[in-house]
Amino acid sequence: MPSLITYAAIVATLAVAYFKAWPGIRAWWKDFNHRYRVTDDGQLIIPMGLQALRHIYQTLITHRFNQFYDIEWTALSPRYSSKIALNYINLKPGKNFKIDGDDAFYVEHYTYREMYDIVLRLSYILHTKYGIEKGDTVTMYFMNKPLFIFIWLALWNIGAIPAFLNYNLKHNPLVHSIKVVKPTCVLVDATDCEESFNESKQEILDAYPDLQVIYLKDFELLPIIKDPSSPEFRQSDKVRDAGVQAWHPALLVYTSGTTGMPKSAVNSWRKCFFAAYLFPVPMKIYETANIYTAMPLYHGTGSILGALPAFEQRGTLSLGHKFSVSSYWAQVRLTNANTIQYVGEVCRYLVEAPETEDERMYYGKVELAYGNGLRKDIWPKLKHRFGIKAIGEFYASSESPFATTCREENGTGVGAIRNNGWLADKFLGATIYTLVRMQPDDDNLIYRNKDGFCEEPHTGEKGELITKIWNPRDVKTTFPGYVNNEEATYSKVIRDVFHKGDAWVRSDDLMMRDGIGNIYFTDRMGDTFRWKSENVSTTEVENELLELDEIEYCAVVGCKVKNHEGRCGYAVLQTRSNNEESDEELKQVLDKVADRVITHLPHFGRPCFVRFDTIELTFSHKISKKRFRNPVLPAGPSGTQKVYYLDTKGKRYLPLDAESYEQIAREKIRI
Template identity: 55%
Template sequence: MLGLVIAPLAIASLFGYIVLKTEPTWFKNFNNKYRIKEDLQLVGVLGSFFHHYVIQSLITKQFSLWYEFELNATNPNVMNTIAIKYPKSIKGKNFKIDGENSFIVENITYKDFYESILRMSYILKNEFGIEKGDVVSLYFMNKPLFLIIWFSLWNLGAIPAFLNYNLTSNPLIHCIKVVKSKIVLIDDECLNNFNKTKQQIENELPNVLLKIINEENMLEKVNNKINEQFREINSIRDLNVKYWDPAVLVFTSGTTGLPKSAVNSWRKIYMATHLFPKAMHFSSISNIYTAMPLYHGTASILGVLPALIVKGTISIGHKFSLSSYWTQIKICKCNTIQYVGEVCRYLVDSSITLNENECYGKIQLAYGNGLRPDIWMKLKERFGIKAIGEFYSSSEAPFATTCYEYNGIGIGAIRNNGYLADKILSLQYKLVKMDPNDETIIYRNPNTGLCEVPGINEKGEMIMRILNPKNIKATFPGYVNDDIATYSKIIRDVFKKGDAWVRSDDLMRIDELGCIYFVDRMGDTYRWKSENVSTTEVENQILEFNKEIKNCVIVGAKVDNHEGRAGYALIQTQNDNKDIENNLNKLNEILKELYETSIKHLPHFARPVFITFQNISFSDSHKISKKIFRDPILPCGKNGLLKVYYLDGSKKTYSPLDDNIYARITNGDIRL
């Protein structure tokens, strides 16, 4: 039976290899439409899945990624390869003065990394008392020691929980408490911030051990080859472990304001380290630079792990720095960069920085999530980047989509697989049609009671299949110790009776080629003039056609005596609104340009009715949290002092809004 499957695949692979090498004209035309080339390159993934689901899941029961890392680290052909590069700032040096000489690159081979892990494992077990099954929280900045501790915990069979080192007070206590952490390991570099909450933690969680890690002293111990090593016995490490058990715990923001701990299971980790690298074309020569915080899954699960499993190199920036970004990439000799959120906009909008020109054309791939369509090609062109790898996932999602764009097909998409891959992957996730009268509700056919797939370019919510509806947590472990939040994302009886899917709360659309595009968070739409308005689409239009605007947030504002919500834009200019504070002519010029953009490029129902100027802050992952801007108060904010402007058709601009004008709007004298 297995031969019946392998033989056709082998023939297809051989045929594909010949075609890929020769690329005749007919194939180029055919591939532009169906992207078979991408499908053929994914054939090798089938072998990995066979190993995972048959050998690993049914025979060895060794789900931990520790074993694959260990094989690489002890392989004579790999052990002397550089696993980690770390551009470390030299004390006493100033980048503005010393440039690249202000850094020293620490190179750690697979062999040295592995041996340091074994020595750290000895310390964690014998000095800190960490055992299999313990949850250990890490309050750490980006550095090799973070990775050494992480993999040591895997060796011991313990569970690492990655804490945001910016957290203090109740959110930090909540994160430690919700995962039932036994011990918190604190980077001495984060001590000042941690100490703000230390006494509160000791009072509320007296049984949690707090251990401050002095980096210099600890590295001396783990790098000293005469110190003892420890490797846990396999049978102890694997005891009672299921593939849906947590490999890593990371935190995602919750609607209550308190973070939720998302379970990243061994199954999900396996996907991230086998399917994702294939989709992104990683190999042993990949040297990936990331300055994203390692406590986020983007950098840790989709950065560190794929690099190490393909026997490549991960280069870790201590934290994101626009001025030294390209310098760090140059001295680490990276060929791949990882982005998230607005980082790409920072790079594109900046003036030329040191070593930028030296890196031009040397980056084969920039990958991450949240790259805006208007920045996509600018990023490639300015820095000579060969391909963009955009993905869509979340901390808790059981699956991810990928877009590898190198030829113009799929610009701005979150998925652009080939025709065959689309058909296979659509078994894992689909778009589901929304109620035409309320885009927050999934549509069900009144005759069948089942859901439907939206049409081409029709918006729908992304949902992901639960493989076994009777065992939800095998596919979707959800959130730690929060079954209410976990099961609230499950929808049943979707396309057939008895099935179950995970809701993403994100609206997407699919085009004629099968490419999927992100449209909006479901909470980021509002209804005006009997139409649903996508805040993201409006923001993209404003940013594309108004070059003096740096950031823009669109929300819906409740207007007395009006149905729905009117568009309300928060605008930040390129120099953070300083140019308009005392310059009435400049202010009027920008208001006029925004009016013209709204009229020319947006349908009447999507035009921002109100505008105010406000500097917009970003989260530590370079994303805008729209929650803090929702439900604005008209006419002049909560304190009555906010300057707001309204869409004034009579003057063909945005004019100042005051109590009198707002009263005329609410009673119908001025029509919106």
């Protein structure tokens, strides 16, 4: 019988062998974990599973989808009631940051309890004075400020549906945006937006004469709703919840889309739940988060994926009035933010800006920068320059029911919109979203095999991102689509994709998957491009240009500009005289074009470049844009095209040459 010494020798031998092999095991595990990201999946499974169970319980048992309840619970909780929910930083009247430094700013602070009480008092005013009831749709024309947040939550308390208008819109796009949702009233930021709104007010009332226009002034309203003696209104739970389902609209956000005027995208209670509770899990947004954002709240980025995660995770939202490169890090520092939100251009502006004392003081204090549209080459520069621990890139759209997420700390996933683990990849691909191959000779058409079904693209091959509809017989329970626009809603739906009877939602965006499953955005499809962090509808721009008597046809496409994020507007024009006018006459046409786009289009929608050319029509009398796509600056592929650029200071179009284009590329001339 072996002695204890023999057993000890065997154990010692095995131990020595194990430790000798340990470097190899460790290297194998490192490679395996990099490829399949097992630890990433492990960190997601339990918290994501718990939140999924929470939503199932909410859907089947409580039927309480309104997130006002969660904010109310936080505000009345002894643990969180005195915690800061909202910081707001803005310039003092007459002050200049470059001259006055920190003294140029004032910062307002609101605890969860203070915010809740203010919301109840504001609810009383909106309900009793202005007659807003449960089920009403209320449009908001507001800049970033606490009153935006208070109105939003007050409408949720009442049971009304807020619709966030882009305050850059005027004239036709604004009229359409209001009319399409059939609101009870429009609430106007009288402090910052009254003058802009009034440019289009008569057009709005002509189109929608029963609309109630309510101007709200900060300095008049805030003292009332901050006064503890002011009356409060809390809607009855029974009234607030009556008839509400998870797929019903929680709020409306506008998107340009591809059919002309802005469309109002339904953002359901389910989508808001995912944004508030599921989105923060892979992004690692916890109650310790203090999120600074100067992104406009009328966008889903700032509101749905900015404010909601902050409040529902019981963190802090630090709100900037609007983005400023020069004072950005001062505002982050003065609000003590540890998380910042971006869109791609913001990051480029920050990286290219001169170094400041504020960024040196705050180096390494931001744990997460998250947003969408961050360029791959800017990504590591942003992290290294400002000492940011992690980048959180996501992909979402105003109408999409889900978002992808990529949190990058160690280099895995730089430039990606998703970098989940292998198991999460398979689960999401089967239940949430995936990619489909496109026709080899046409990126706008989805490929179908001989059996009539779609296929997933190979590694490195472009494919369109599509989102699964859980109940194909009732599309709107997953994809509510657009308000009062059934055609646009169902045009996004594709059926019989991987098997008979399934249904998916098209994104109109092309992606690419790498060898370890990361997904990267490659390009937008169709007639929409993104410029200055906004989606621009080419049809909308074309409609404005065609209002000019001198223009017979026009084609607007997105154009890449050296050192600039996204694509800007590039208009090809054909006059009624087939471009045979004299140089002086063409100059007059250009002056009218400049006046039209500056007056009637938001700054991001104005064509930055224009040229005259013959525009061909297809057999169905549609304009063929194929040869105009991907224009080459400054003078086309041949170097002989005569192109004009929009001089924003002079408000006119000027000839573009190599020198002026280089100045645009270096941002000496801003477009």
